[in-house]
Amino acid sequence: MSEIETAFKACCSAVETSDLTFSSQSTYVDRAYNFLRWLKYDFEPGSPLAPYSAKKHKKDAIAS
Numbered sequence: 682m683s684e685i686e687t688a689f690k691a692c693c694s695a696v697e698t699s700d701l702t703f704s705s706q707s708t709y710v711d712r713a714y715n716f717l718r719w720l721k722y723d724f725e726p727g728s729p730l731a732p733y734s735a736k737k738h739k740k741d742a743i744a745s
Contacts, residue, residue: 682720682721685717685720686717689713689714689717692709692713693710693713696709696710
């Protein structure tokens with residue numbers, strides 16, 4: 682799992698330094714973050730308790 686988290690952080694960094702709009706960056710990071718949470722059994726697709734959001738620094742949340 683630590684390799685996946687490291688790759689996720691690298692992906693977030695690449696997205697943040699890209700020419701994508703903020704909205705597109707948020708979409709990329711949100712979807713990847715939700716997949717990471719799903720791998721940890723902490724996300725259920727379609728759950729009203731786990732909606733998508735446009736948080737800029739989700740990569741920092743994986744440390745918790």
